[in-house]
Structures are given as C-alpha cells and as structure tokens.
Amino acid sequence: MVRICMLTLFLLAMQFHWSYTHGSSDTVRKAYIVYMGDAPRSKSSATDLHHNLLSSVIKNKNVVSVFPSKMRKLHTTRSWDFLGMPQSLKRNHQTESNIIVGVLDTGLYIDAPSFDDKGFGPPPSKWKGTCQVGGRFTGCNNKVIGARFYTYGAPTPNSNPSPLDDEGHGSHTSSTIAGASIAGASLYGLAKGTARGGVPSARIAMYKVCWADGCSDIDLLAGLDDSISDRVDLISISIGGISDSYFEDPISIGAFHAMKKGILTTCSAGNDGPSLYTVENTAPWILTVGASGMDRQFRTLVKVGNGIQTNGFSINTFSPKRRLCDEGSLDANKVKGKIVLCKEGLIQDYVKPLGVSGAIVSLDQQQDTGFTFIIPAAFVDTNFGDKIDTYVNSTKNPHAVIYKSRAVRNAASPFVASFSSRGPNTLSSTIIKPDITAPGIDILAAYSKLASVTGDLQDNRFDVYNIISGTSMACPHVTASAAYIKTFHPRWSPAAIKSALMTTASELKIKDVEAELAYGAGQIDPVRALDPGLIYDLSKIDYIRFLCNEGYAGTTLRLFTEGKTNCSSIPNIGGHDALNYPSMYLQLTNPNSSISAIFHRTVKNVGLKKAIYKATVKAPANLKVTVVPKELAFSHLNEKKSFKVVIKGPPLKNITNVSASLEWSDTKHRVRSPIFIFLAN
Structure with missing residues (x-):
C-alpha cells in the first residue's frame, strides 16, 4: 500500500541523489530518513545513504512517482x-x-x-x-x-x-x-x-x-x-x-x-x-484563499514645505522629523539627515547606511497595502510625487514631514488586495481559483x-x-x-465546510472585470456559514473522478488512491459533471466559439427540516442561464436533490469574460454560486 511517507522517502532520495552527484555533501551527512510517526533514525555516511535510498526507490514496487524537491x-x-x-x-x-x-x-x-x-x-x-x-x-x-x-x-x-x-x-x-x-x-x-x-x-x-x-x-x-x-x-x-x-x-x-x-x-x-494566471495551491480538495481589505487602513500623512499634503500608504512607527533611489544613485554627503524622493522603488539596505532620515516613494501602480520600513517612509501616487518633484526643484531649502501612521476608516471595503494572486487555474480549466477571500491587509x-x-x-x-x-x-x-x-x-466533511463558507460569502467591490478570478465566491462570513441551508458535498471518489477527467490514469493515480484505479469503471466522467463544486466555471479557447455548457450539481439539505428552495439567476442580457428544476422541495434533513444549469450565449468577441450567479433561497437561507465564463489567452 502506498502511503504519503513513502513519497517523502522518494523525495529524499532525489534530493540526496542531486546533492551527492553535485558535490553538496553537507546536507546529505546531516539528513535523516523520515517515516510517518517515527523518530529520526541514526545517521549514515553520505555514500551509503545515497545508495540505500536510491536502491529502495528503484526496487520498491510501490514507487509511483519520483520528482526533484523544490x-x-x-x-x-x-x-x-x-x-x-x-x-x-x-x-x-x-x-x-x-x-x-x-x-x-x-x-x-x-x-x-x-x-x-x-x-x-x-x-x-x-x-x-x-x-x-x-x-x-x-x-x-x-x-x-x-x-x-x-x-x-x-x-x-x-x-x-x-x-x-x-x-x-x-x-x-x-x-x-x-x-x-x-x-x-x-x-x-x-x-x-x-x-x-x-x-x-x-x-x-x-x-x-x-x-x-x-x-x-x-x-x-x-x-x-x-x-x-x-x-x-x-x-x-x-x-x-x-x-x-x-x-x-x-x-x-x-x-x-x-x-x-x-x-x-x-x-x-x-x-x-494583479496579474492573471498567478494563483497557486489550486487543487480542488484545497480551500484556496485570496486577500481582501477591511474597513481599517493605515495611512501616513506626508506634508511638503509648500503646503501640499497627502495620505500615503505605509506602516510607519516613527515619530516625525523635519528635514531620488536606485542603488548607487545617491550622494551620501547630500542625503544624510534628509528625506529622499524615490521613483518606484526603495532599496532600504542601500539608503539607511547613507544616513537618510526618510523616504517618499512615488508609485504608478495601485497601492492599497502598508508596508513596514526600517526608516520613516510612505508610498504616494505619481501625481503627488510629481508635485513634490516640482517643489524640490523650485526651492533652495525644501523640507517635508512624514508623520507616524494612523488608522482610518475605509468605506470601500471589502475589496480585493492588489497583490492577491488571480486565476485562471493553470492546472485545471474547470475550477475557479481562488475559492474565497479573507482579510489580508494590515493584520x-x-x-x-x-x-x-x-x-x-x-x-x-x-x-x-x-x-x-x-x-x-x-x-x-x-x-x-x-x-x-x-x-x-463536527461530522461535516471538508467539502461540506468549504461549501458552507463559499455559498454564504459576499461579493466584493472590485474594479477589475475578472472579478471571480480575484475573489472566487467572495468574502467569508463565518457566522452565516454556520447555517448555509444547502451544501455541495464531495467525497474521495468524486475527486478521483475529477482526476480521471483531467487525464490522470493508471499508476499515476496510485499516489492518491493507494491502489489500482480504472477510470473507465467510474461513471459520469466528462464535461463539467466531473466535480460537484460550489462554483461553476467554463473556459473557452476560441473567441469564435459560442458559449454552451451544462453543469450538473447535487445539494444536501442542512437547514430547515422541510423547505422549498427557489432558484434566482443574475446574468447579463446576452447570456441565457436555465436552471432545471427551478424549485427544490426537501422533506427532511440530509436529503439530497440534483439539478442542472444550462448556459447558452454568443461568442466572447471584444470581451474576455462574462459573469453570472445562481442563488437558491428558502427565504431564510441564500445559497449563492458564482458562474464565470472566461476566454483564455
């Protein structure tokens, strides 16, 4: 039987093989073999350990995958x-x-x-x-x-x-x-x-x-x-x-x-x-989390001698003192004890030894995050940076003040952090990632x-x-x-908990048109998720079906299944039926292709014992979304009901995506699933 600990052993073998053949013996001499639940074993010589590990991998019939450690x-x-x-x-x-x-x-x-x-x-x-x-x-x-x-x-x-x-x-x-x-x-x-x-x-x-x-x-x-x-x-x-x-x-x-x-x-x-195709940890059995902002931000007041001022972004713990930044660009005799104006970047290890007392960093890109610096500093937008630059060059004795940061209310919350990685998922064209967002700015x-x-x-x-x-x-x-x-x-499955969090999440305020590729189902609401009404549940066999549909087969699957898996014996492989996921995603590769998809889903009643849920669809006029049936009647808890979502629409010409949503409601619960169609590069 293949166990995770065996893969750990395989990775060790590859790492030791690489280190040994490339002359890095220190790591090899200090390493141990790891077995699940066991304490580290005694040390061995580099050569013996190298040969023992590789021979165990090569001879072991349970070896299904060997890849170098990254x-x-x-x-x-x-x-x-x-x-x-x-x-x-x-x-x-x-x-x-x-x-x-x-x-x-x-x-x-x-x-x-x-x-x-x-x-x-x-x-x-x-x-x-x-x-x-x-x-x-x-x-x-x-x-x-x-x-x-x-x-x-x-x-x-x-x-x-x-x-x-x-x-x-x-x-x-x-x-x-x-x-x-x-x-x-x-x-x-x-x-x-x-x-x-x-x-x-x-x-x-x-x-x-x-x-x-x-x-x-x-x-x-x-x-x-x-x-x-x-x-x-x-x-x-x-x-x-x-x-x-x-x-x-x-x-x-x-x-x-x-x-x-x-x-x-x-x-x-x-x-x-905010670049697309950057999201990581995209396996569907993982709950993948993007970052959002909340209603508190830290802003750093910057005042310049001619009276102009702005609220910059940073976490500045220093009290103010009155007083341009690639490496090698500054004259230590001129900048010591002064605030410097930087365009786009700040190399702290370079400016601090010069005796710089502070830095104002002018950025073209959107900035919504405060970072901590080893000197008083703040990010400002380019417009304000240009005004400072004009002021500096128009006076013999320019001066400025960078104040200690303070908390301010942000009415735009919740919003997606600019740094948070976006989809699409590069490993699967049928799953939206990230799944959800949570506060990740200035925590x-x-x-x-x-x-x-x-x-x-x-x-x-x-x-x-x-x-x-x-x-x-x-x-x-x-x-x-x-x-x-x-x-x-306590008895809910990992997929049930994940579904509860996703279907009760709220949409975010975002300027990007690829909204769901930034925040998935939306911002978590932990209290609402306690009583989601309906859940999209999944088990091991559902994920194996998904992997079969993705093209994995034979001995490769043994890394997950611990036994032989015949994909042809698993029913309902293909299309968008492969996974009972809380979100629905269609990825197109041809701009001339019409939109056509059918999503089959099953929900379990975990809300009221008796309930009737009605479907509501929000979609643009040129996208037809039909739910069959439109009502789901439940007579007891844990009862399951299936439905399908049929989507039809014209080709995505001159646009890259179209967004919609499906919401099931029994007047007490709102169970929302994002629907997203994307034209890949």
Missing part, C-alpha cells in the same frame, strides 16, 4: 470584528478546546502573549503528536500542544534547529487562527486593541517546514505526514509555489490524503497579483522577538506583535472560520 515561498485586531465575530460571539467552548489546528510554517515564538495557556486543560485525548525541544525552544504548553521541525531539505545549515520561530511568519499565522485574547496589543501604538484568534480556545500544533531560505518539498510533505498521523482537525498552509501537476506538488498530495482522513487543508493563493497578530519588525538586520525594532499583509494572513482567517464551523458541525 523550494517554495511563504505567502495577519480588528479583522475578526470586521468579519462579524466579536468577543461576545456564541461559541461551543468545550468543543472548540478539542479542536487541533496544524500549521505548517516558520515555527512559533511560544513566549508571545498570544500563546499563553492560562485556563487551558490538558491536550485532547486524541492527540498523538509530540513536542520537539532544542536550542532556545524549551517546550510546549496546553495552548501550543505540539511542535516539530524539519531540516531534510534545508539548503544551508541552520543555526537554530528547533521549532522556534526565527522569522515571525509562523507566529503571526498561528495566532490569527487560535491566539489567546490579549488586551492592549499594538505595534508601537498602532492598531491598539485586543489581539485574538478566530478560535481562541483551540489548540495549535506547529510544523516548522520553512527556514530563511524557503520551504522545501521534502519538509512540507514530512510535515503533512506528521500532522495527519498526529490527529489534527484542520491544516493551515500559508506557503506556495508553481507546480506543473497535482502529482508533483507536495501540498496537493498531502492535502488529498488529509481530505481522506476528514481534515480540511486551507492554503494561501499567492502574492503575485496585527503575534510575532517573534528573534526577528526585527521588518526582518532587516539593520532594524532595531523587536516586538511580540507585528502588522503584516499578504495572502499568508488571509489564509489563517479562513482556517479559523472553518474551525469555528467544525465546533458546531
């Missing part, structure tokens, strides 16, 4: 109030305390207040994990009940081989999910308030798979192996990378095996927006005092909280929301 990258308290989850929210505290969330990230700074275990009892009896101590990481507690670290794929020797967080990223994501409620939290006075996770009574298990150089496939898969066997309830991964196949992606592989055990895996979509959460606020070695600011932006910060919001749902519906 390095992947990391993708954070107003946000929970914004999502309708105040501290007074109704909770099943006892059930929530038995929820264990596995986080694959950079480790955890357990001394941060967010990980205080005051009031927590012992770990749930189902917990099978462990706590690895080492270096300055002295152990876990009843909040952080597990911690492991992995260095099999680390490209360079690590100075701190322990679960301790050297980067701050893992502490931030973990506390967003399940951090304890801490009053008076802030970053140097910014975002002051109560910092808390979405499920503050839940437990955390950290799997440190990322280091300063990135996150290797070997370590990711080993962490997924352990998290599944440790009996976590959900998995959160704010990591990503480009893959050419679901079968060469450790997150995809591990998440599939987690799904089979009833564990939902939530992943970040990536930070390469305050726990941090590590082993990393400066900016992560720059020249930065002398260290805190147990930080404000960060990214889809990495959006992902844990959805993980926590899924955990919250699970406390009320």
